[in-house]
Amino acid sequence: MSGNPFGRALRWLGRSTEELDSEQAVRAARESGAQTIADCADRQRATLRGRIAVLTLRPRSGTPWLEAELNDGSGSITLIWMGRREIPGLVAGRELEVTGRVSWVDGRRRMYNPYYELL
Secondary structure, three states, X not given: OXXXXXXXXXXXXXXXXXXXXXXXXXHHHHHOOOEOHHHXXXXXXXXXXXXXXXXXXXXXXXXXXXXXXXXXXXXXXXXXXXXXXXOOOOOOOOEEEEEEEEEEEOOEEXXXXXXXXXX
16 A cells, blocks of 8 residues: 555655755765765775765874765765875865775774865
């Protein structure tokens, strides 16, 4: 049975802006040929597309590490560029595509020194 179409319409209309933005981001990533962050496994090479939510400089043992939290609507991954203090054009809110190997560290996804393209 397909259910009440009126009820489905109300659920669709009642979605938050955040849910709609997430769905749009996942759709854009898939249409570009990128994988979604939620579907990435440990040690998998992946191309991801999303938006930078947070950008942070974290020195580790005297070496700068530029960290960016990338979100594609399905999840998030921390991008880490070791030895970098900044990347021109990389700011919070910027959309980009990255390629590299996904690692699981302390229960979180990370990608070290990914190849990137600012969109």
